[in-house]
Amino acid sequence: MFVILEGWAHRYKILPNGTRQVLAFLMPGDACDLHIGLLGEMDHSIQTLTNALVTTIGRDEIEKIFVDHPRIANAMYVSQLVDEGTMRAWITSMGRRTSIERVAHLMCELFIRARNIGLQTEPVFDLPLSQLLLADSLGMTAVHLNRVLKELRQENVMTLTRGCVSIVDIGKLIRIAGFDDNYLHRRIRAAA
Amino acid sequence: MFVILEGWAHRYKILPNGTRQVLAFLMPGDACDLHIGLLGEMDHSIQTLTNALVTTIGRDEIEKIFVDHPRIANAMYVSQLVDEGTMRAWITSMGRRTSIERVAHLMCELFIRARNIGLQTEPVFDLPLSQLLLADSLGMTAVHLNRVLKELRQENVMTLTRGCVSIVDIGKLIRIAGFDDNYLHRRIRAAA
């Protein structure tokens, strides 16, 4: 099992036709699934996006923790449930949000997650993700994403440049996204 | 925690604008998340789609099982990992497959899952899902889904009528979908 301490990574899948779908962005504190070793093979890939500091925890250590430290085990379960909630939110975005709503929603999510782990407090934060990568996570073309970002910029909602996001009007962003942070279970995560 | 013994159910989310996104279809043997009680609130809803037989397992019972029967606990983890793999496959479908590929992919998934739990063996099986519901799971309009189904029918791939799917050419269906069943981890699930 891996845990990211610093930097970013992502889960993704390459389809037979060569297109890519990003399934999740991993930030410091995020872990690969518990018990992934139980499955015979991986159904997707994981790769870092920046220089990153990653630690591994052996399987026997994990099992020891589960027995000896139920509160840590508990926190790990919760973290996994949050990951699942995030996947459900992504499915919802892909299925039932327009492109601009999807972009806004992802930005809200990344902003909240970055804030929760203390990466930043201002409405300006590092986002070391190329537009191509973001497009592959949002199920759209890099070209179209670029136009959507332009629109968000012109509407004075947010700007994305050189790996850095600046949120101008968070309220507007949330309104466009129809964002409800309950799936991130912030309070619980913060408590854990 | 709930387990479905007979019948179908689905997880779904209603957005502020009134649209619905189906997140998962639950068949006999499927369970709600372990430890869902750990989270303060649910980020989605669950509802049966047919008459169904559902059993509940109390939280203390679960914990007891986890301690006393590690192999059952193991099987439950695996089942949860399979559910996550399914969510990843859905994200991939929504993001990077055309509507006909998406429909074909879902049909492959439902067919394999139904076969795995012994619901049927022939390439004809009950599917008590309205086109509106299927459309809400595939991120498309019922109207468009209808046209896609028409195309699949005319191409002699499969037909869907009155709650019953008949797969005419499974090879063609798999080819259209670009379907790879590894995410369902059939062997492991079958073994568990």
Next chain:
DNA sequence: CGTCACGTTGAACATTCTCAACCCGAGTGG
């Protein structure tokens, strides 16, 4: 026999993609 949910179809429209061109800043080799 009326109603109601679901399925089917057509035509106009909107959204998103594709392809192609161009820009720009960061490295790199001459």
Next chain:
DNA sequence: CCACTCGGGTTGAGAATGTTCAACGTGACG
């Protein structure tokens, strides 16, 4: 120091895909 290249990013125009709206069909059920 300059020209070259290369990976993003940006823009335009036409084409494809999917939606919307509206009409009509059809079987189940009271």
